[in-house]
Amino acid sequence: MPQALVCMSHSPLLEHVEPPADVKASVQEAFTAAREFVHDFAPDLVVNFGPDHYNGFFYDLMPPYCIGFTATGTGDYDSWAGPLNVPTEVAERLAQFVIDRDIDVAISRAMEVDHGAVQPMELLYGDLTDRPIIPVFVNSVARPFVKMERVRRFGAAVGEFFATDAEFADAKVLFLGSGGLSHDPPVPQWATATDAQRKFLTDGRNPTPEARAARQQRTIDTAKAFAAGTASVQDLNPEWDRAFLEICRTGELERFDALDADEMDAAAGHSSHEVRTWVSAYSALAAAGAYDVTYEFYRPIKEYIAGFAVTTATLR
């Protein structure tokens, strides 16, 4: 069993907003299940497909996907704020392999990763340096988006590298996907942004502590209002989320290709594009063979502004 997968939603609100006790307990149980899964699997390497929320990637240069050769956490929402343990030479070979498969992936020798990329690792290991990790950014908030088919092929190319590279013949690789499912948190959209927001979306690196605190408080206030039924936030869509999870379960990953960005916005919210990390991770696992989803948790949770899911999978 050389490869396995964990995909999970993230939310920066986990420590900031209190859902009802039974909801919180069920999420903690799901985290425990995922933690036990990765500790049993004991990966030698984690390939981390994560989005960004204008903390590391901005409109000054926005690639559809990017492989990090070294990386640092931005510390937003008290997330990981130090270096990651990236095996640079493996990341370099991975990027060359993907490019040789005609997928023009960007690379970064100084990637910055935010809560969306690091929260699963923090929940699973507590420490971003516990395992060697290759951070793979998948643009999930900033239009224009590449077609979902391209995301699937990108993930498959990443998976093919680990399925065929001699160095990894006996190594255990965990594909980790972070994000989704349906949700529409208050992250500005270029099309509707004010001039000040557009400046931030283009050039918002290293915010002042005051600017960062204000952004975080806005999200917390929105989550509380959403849960109380007083926020004008697009509703979660459990039906859409369950249909997405069903595709993950069946392994019929070409069905993801039908996901259209405009329809996703309308049905599942502007941050539902974070499922691109899941599409990448499931496609990476499937590149090594048929798989089984061994665990699935799902709950729409307004306090976290997320159709919240956790899944694990192993090769058959």
Ligand SMILES: O=C(O)/C=C/c1cccc(O)c1O
């Ligand atoms: O970046 C932010 O300010 C908010 C992000 C957010 C909020 C709710 C759910 C998520 O998945 C998020 O990333």
Ligand SMILES: [Fe+2]
């Ligand atoms: Fe997010």
